[in-house]
Amino acid sequence: MFSIRQLYILVSVGYTLLLFLAMLMLRAFWYYPQEEDRALQFQQNEIHGFLSAFALRREQLTTLSQDYAIWNQSVDFTQTQNPDYLSDNFSIGTFTTQSLAATIILDRWGKPLFMASNHQGQLFDSPAYLSDWAEQSSTGFMPSATTSEIQLIRNAPHLVASTAIRLTEDSRDIHGWMILIREIDQAFIHVLAEISRLDIAFIPPPYAADMSNLLVPVRDIMANRPGCFLDNSGLPALCVNIRHSNGDGPHIINFSIFVGFLLISIIPAIIFIMLLRVIVDPIEHALKFLRHNNRNGQVRPLVFSKSPHVKELIELKNAFNQLVFASKRQQIKLQHISNTDRLTDIDNRRAFDTALDKCWRRIQRHPQSIALILVDIDYFKYYNDHYGHQAGDKALQLTAKALAGCARRSDEIAARFGGEEFALIIEVEDARALESLRHKINESIRALDIHHEFSPVSKQLTVSYGIAWIKDSGPWLQNVDSYSWVRAADSALYEAKAAGRNCSMLQMITRELPFTESPVLQKLPD
Known part of the structure; x- marks a missing residue:
């Protein structure tokens, strides 16, 4: 009578021996002959290369x-x-x-x-x-x-x-x-070795009469091949030793076969250990995982370090993970709703505040050129009063979509700031890029072609916006908070409105020109 452990050991040893024997037979009758043919052809090509190099030198003297x-x-x-x-x-x-x-x-x-x-x-x-x-x-x-x-x-x-x-x-x-x-001489042979890319050694005379002829086709594989050129009388006149780069060819049992046998021997032992722990380890892991979730107040999917092979454990894991994924989807949906403006379907003020805080911490650590832009639709109250709130909502949606198209990068944002105001955080490398961004905003709004007959500045819907451009961020921003940046953009927006609207104002913020209560503003020409 055998125990499971003893029976498994016997089966593993028998399996290992049979598999090794099968692998050895497959190699001896299939792979090894093919490797021998390739090795022989390789050495034949090397001999041909040497003979071609010698023929070239011979042809040079003949010419x-x-x-x-x-x-x-x-x-x-x-x-x-x-x-x-x-x-x-x-x-x-x-x-x-x-x-x-x-x-x-x-x-x-x-x-x-x-x-x-x-x-x-x-x-x-x-x-x-x-x-x-x-x-x-x-x-x-x-x-x-x-x-x-x-x-x-x-x-x-x-x-x-x-x-x-x-x-x-x-x-x-x-x-x-x-x-x-x-x-x-040796120099002559060295030139032939360089041309044919072989390791060739010159054999000085005298030569034995039974030395092999290099012109006879190669039929066997050898690491070092001595051979001679014969004179007209059939006696050796020049002998060399050619060391083939592939050595003495393949072997039936080599290092890779030995390593393969070791791997085959190890696999049954590994399987045996896995079988002993196939039930206990997954259960212990699941309990530890659930306790950790409960302790940290987290809900995460259950993942086994090693996939269990017990049907009930797999079904339990799948049922639990389906519940976790449903909870995660609901959480993501709620988070998206809480961060999205219902009317315009872009980020709302809450999402903007989060992005602003994250951006502010980033630009303190890494030098960056970045702009915060506050946009306000000109005379939007007149538009609502005369065209109705449905038309006003439509105008807000189109404007939001146009502004969102100006913030394409993952670390940029376009959000509804409140009412008819929008806020953008966009990376701006230099003044040329800033002018390009301003042109893009103007063209995006102009392309909407929303008629506004009751606007004092234009027959189309227009916007005014203020830009607070931090030209080169860094640790010097730690002395102020992020809302100083917002207030700077708001001041620029106020000046744009005071200048007649349908325009933009810029406050440039640098280490030398930090945030001030009386900002120096620059009007960007249309």
Whole structure:
């Protein structure tokens, strides 16, 4: 007989072993062969890149040999042996610039006309080693066109390019052969490594005869791949060791597989702990949550840190949260009603006072340029008396909507201040922005095109407004209260009315020009 704990442990161990075996089989028969194919293709591409880089260097020497060979001056030299030709074209500077180790010019019978080698920046004429090599191997470098090969000269690999000397490429009359020799050393291999972006090490001679041929297609994956270029006799002439960037390829069991097995082993233990606490923990959490709500007088939805798996607990949580959400919706609705003017459907005086207090605290902490604007509809009593209260209500609604369109940001507000008065708090960066705002207000009201035949200032409904602009707020505002700001805007509005209405007045408030009982007002021109 097993306990639940013992039975679960047995099931967990069996589950873990079966899952690991399934994962291992899936990897061995599906993912691992695919990874091997990709790794092999990657190494084949790297070998191809190295061979392409070497072919490019080989082509450069071949092209140089062709440029010298198919040239009338070279043809003339085979006939006249003019020393000026050699001094002009085969100086030590030419050898150094073209990275040449040696140059041999043969006449049409294969007899050397010129033979020189470059050793440590010095030019040597007809060195013995070069004469010996030319005597033994030059016949292999007397083609009808162009040939290039890797040769071991003085037990060091060299790239040899030979081209028949003639007047033109199409000419069949061969006057000799131009043989250019470039030593393949560590610097040469370093250039190939940079071009192919591989880690390549030069293997110095002597070479074993069984070294692998780099030109044979790659069939296996290895981290370090030694290989050689063969000469015409099939013997290794240049050997390198290529270190592949993807190492020795994928493994059936690697670090990620090991980590996956550990995770698989941990999961049953975690599930076991969750099953032991699936009932107790949610109940304790719910009780603690309800006590906290009751203690703080809050009504918040019940949220479990871990979702319970017991049906009754889930239904209890959902029923309680539905009650909380219904209460929250009612609270939000009541708050919206309490902060919204019923007639104009914009913020009311209560919402404005809250926004004013919040804004006042913010601009004391952070420097900001902001304006408070009090707007009054001109001769609105005349409008009501002659057009009726329904038309007056409609005019208030349209005016409120127009002014609300001037306060678009989340930290700006347009509210009904009382009667036919409205209040706005809007961020204004500079005088240009203030003028733009004033123009926007005027155009918004003018666009309403509300006829007011009984207004002494215009045949359309107009407004007057006062602006209290705090140009650069900061801690200096702590010496006054927010309603000093309102009174400043009200003073500017009073002056606008006194100036004949249908206009606006500005009181600029700065650290140097703070709130005063006798504000300095500036009339903004229409």
